[in-house]
Amino acid sequence: MKIKRFPGGLHPPEHKSTAARAIEPCSLPDELVIPLAQHIGAPAEPCVVIGDTVAKGQVIAQPRGFVSVPIHASSSGVVTAVEPRLHPMGRPLPAIVIKPDGRDAWPDGLEGGMNPLLVDPLTLPPSRLRDMVRNAGVVGLGGATFPTHVKLSPPGGKKINTLILNGVECEPYLTADHRLMLEEPERILAGIDILRRILGVERVCIGIEENKPDAIAVMRDACAQRDIEVIALKVMYPQGAEKQLIFAVTGRQTPSGGLPMDVGVVVQNVGTAAAVADAIIHGRPLVERIATITGPALVEPKNLRIRIGTSLRHLVAECGGLREEVVKVIMGGPMMGHTQLSLDVPAIRGTSGLLLLDKNAVATRSEGPCIRCARCVSVCPARLLPTTISAYARRDMIAEAERFNALDCIECGCCAYTCPARIPLVQSIRQVKGAILAKRRLS
Amino acid sequence: MTEQYYLSSSPHMHSGATTDKVMRDVIYALLPACLTAVWFFGLAALTTLLLCVASCLVAEAACLKLQGRAQSTLADGSAVLTGLLLALNLPAAAPWWLTVLGGAVAIVIGKQVYGGLGYNPFNPALVARVVLLISFPIQMTSWTAPLASASGVDAVTMATPLGEWKTAVMLTSKLPAVQPADYLNYLTGNMAGCLGEVSAVAVLIGAAYLFWRRIITWHIPLTFVVTVAVLTGIFWLVDPTRYPDPLLHVLTGGLLLGAFFMATDMVTSPVSSTGMIIFGFGCGLITVLIRLFGGYPEGVSFAILLMNAATPLIDRYTPPRKFGAVGEVVR
Structure with missing residues (x-):
């Protein structure tokens, strides 16, 4: 039987060195920074104030609108701040800061959840x-x-x-x-x-x-x-x-x-x-998740069960610290993850991984002219012409980029990965997508 | 403690491919053809190859300097590649000044006036070849017999198989006799022709390398060669006394070199697979028309250049069908 797949795509080196490592629990950090914006849609609205004592799993922010979800305390403790903190998206955004009391206790002495279901x-x-x-x-x-x-x-x-x-x-x-x-x-x-x-x-x-x-x-x-x-x-x-x-x-x-x-x-x-x-x-809300903490700069890459709000610095320490100077900190994977300004950023619900790259793993090479090799065209899973859209995007020709279906780009990054001329293809397409959507909102 | 990390937009990995590596791979793929050329035509071939590459490099360096651009792109290998391709499209007996002039024409007129690498609409080596062919027809069609120096003579002139056929048909309306053994010579390159045209085997070894390295896909070369074989086959079946068989058409002249190394030039050929197939078919069709009905015995260069001109048009009408398209096509 033919193995199932999709058109386009490529096979980058897997680097899945943590595949054989069992999931380990992560120790309780000194501070949990829990952003209100952790999902697509409207950020949640805080419902606790500084000084409140919270139990693990307690709702600390309520959803706003249908496309929104509540946020819960990922450990028991005291709310020490409700203020903007550096968010994985790269700027300070409102967050609830909790100082854990060390008991990691669910409310009312319950174990492992809020209210276990007694029926099927x-x-x-x-x-x-x-x-x-x-x-x-x-x-x-x-x-x-x-x-x-x-x-x-x-x-x-x-x-x-x-x-x-x-x-x-x-x-x-x-x-x-x-x-x-x-x-x-x-x-x-x-x-x-x-x-x-x-x-x-x-x-x-x-x-x-x-x-x-x-x-x-x-x-x-x-x-x-x-x-x-x-x-x-x-x-x-x-x-x-x-x-x-x-x-x-x-x-x-x-x-x-x-x-x-x-x-x-x-x-x-x-x-x-x-x-x-x-x-x-x-009855256990989403207060923790499994994430792969990995990368060549790390001493001991692991799969950890992490509490939402744990700082990246704590996760690095949990994996034995750094062996090389880190030059790039990436939340998520190397193909679509986001680079981070600092390790003092919390892991959030969407943090599937933390990748720490040293200088050997970071490619810095200057860009050359497109030689029309069409590799980007053959790998594009959306079946677009990345080099054409990118050329328009970089000349601010937004309407032309839109006509060539820039909005169908799924931003997988295959084009930029494969480009021998090192043209920032997906990066420029990502920008022009923003410009197209902004223009649509105006009109 | 101040930490500073690189910030960049994903992806954060790269395949490691570079333009230099692409060019290098094509240069490696041309080495078998270069070596057989030197084997069959001796020092003359070696001189032509080296002179042509040198001329291209000097012309490229001069253009970059005049434009105030970094000389570093000289090392990308594209000028060397153009030089090798042009040399392989010259006769072994080409005088030195012809070779030098050709190199300069390829780089200056074929490439740099358009903005350099990636911006030239026509294959630079073919632009130079055609300029030389039209300007210096005598020198460009003075073929030497291969292995001439082995026979103790400086140079023996002889016609290419396609040229021989064209002359014979024009004079006598009859094909010259082709012996079965001749095909073996066509295959190995023991015949008259341009340096790189003569050995089908050498070109095919290089082509195999290009496929293995995924520098080229089957679309252009296969369509090109099959089109030529099928169309010439039809004429041969109709009148075998007047038209040579398809095997002769495929193995002699510049078809294989053109199909695998010139028509596949990335800069000047379409980007989508449908576009590439149209491009290959067009190249084949024009080649056959020129070979069978034109004034020149060979038409591969002209065919590729004409299709180069059609590339933007082909690209415009053959965009890939986007994933999830419901009856929409880009224009």
Whole structure:
């Protein structure tokens, strides 16, 4: 059988040295900085003030609007500040600062969650389950942090028939989802059962890249009694991009500008499924996640279970500190992650990884002219002409860039990765996308 | 403690590919053709190759200096590559001044006047070849027999197989006789022709390297060669006494060198695979028309240059179909 994949893409070196490292707990930091903006949509509104004592899992900020989720204290302690702090997006943004009391205690002496469910979750109505998902602050943990309850609320008329679990983890270096599938498949499956109940879908698939045969085997084993397909996918970046994954699994092309639900599909990351299970079964909100702390500058790369709000500096210390001078700090993977100004930035719900690069791993080379080699064209998974759009973008020819479908760019970075002339292709396309959207808002 | 980290927009990894490496790979791929040229034509070939490369480098350096641009791009290998390609398109007996002039024309008129690497609409080496062919037809078509020095003579002139055929058909309306053994010579390069045209095997070894290194794709060369083979095959089937067989068309003249090394020039060929196929077909069609009905025995250079001119148009009408497109096409 032909291995499933999407058009375009490439295969960068994997660097997944932490694949064999079991998930470890991370120690409690001295301070938790919990930003109010950790998801796509409106930031949450604080509902605690300085001096308040909070329990682990307590709501400290309320959602604003439908596309928003509450934020919870990730450990017990005292609120010491509600003020702007440096955010992973590169500027100070409002955050709630908590000084942990060291007890890490859930409210009312509960263990491991807020209010454990005493009935079978699958007997609850979908709307109730959806509300519970939202109240637990669950967002897409693949990195995009789109509120999960929104994805689980398809507007009337959109019939969803397929749920795809994203276990691809195509970004180099990252192994958090891989370890989750190996170590805690039952959490994922419990989440899948609930997601299936909410969406009422017939078909459920788990997509995993072929470079994780152990995870494929574990998940196939775990799914033996269930009607769930585990699909091995070709190792090809960006296989984990939503529309590319849908195409590889179902052969359906999500229309340009459309959403997966337009082709009857909902995609959830495997980590998100596990968070849904925690939320419903244990009443445990999204206060921690698994992240890969890695990179050549680090002494001992690890997969850690981290509390939301833990500083990157604490995570580095937890991994034995630095062995080389760090020249680039990246939150997320090397293909789509964001560089950080400082290690004094908190890990947030979308932090799938922390990558510390030394000078050998950072390419600095000057740009040359485009020789029209068309490598960017052949790797572009959106099937665009990156070099053409980029040339327009860099001349501020916004209308032309739009005509060449700049907005269809998924910013995977394959074009810039492969460009022999080192032209910042995706970078300039990203900028022109902003300009196009700004122009649209004005008109 | 002050920490300073690089800030940049993703991706933070790179394939390691550089323009220099691309150029170097093409240069390596030309080495078999260069070596066979020296084997068959001796010192004359070596001189032509070196002189042509030197001329291109000097012309490039002069242009960069005049434009006040960094000399560092001299090391990108593109001028060396142009020099080698032009030399391989010259006859072994080309006088030194012709070679030097050709190199200068390629770089100055073929490349730098448009803005240098990446901006030239036409293949610089082919621009030079055609300028020389039109300006100095005698010198450009004085072919020496291969391995002449081995026979103790300085130079023996002889016609290329395609030239021989054209002359014979014009004079007698009949094909000259081709022996089966001749094909073996066409394959190895034991015939008259430009330095790089003669050995099909050497060109194909280089082409295999380019495929392996993923510098070129099959689209242009395969379409080009197949088009020539099919079209000439049709004529041969209709009248084998008047038209040479497709094998002769493919193995002799500049077809293989042109198809694998000149038509595939990235700067001057389309970017999409559909565009490349159209480009390859156009090259093949024009080559056949010139070879069978034109005044020149060979038409590969003209065909590629004409299709170079069509490249922007082809690119415009063959954009890739974007992922998730619902009946939309860019114009």
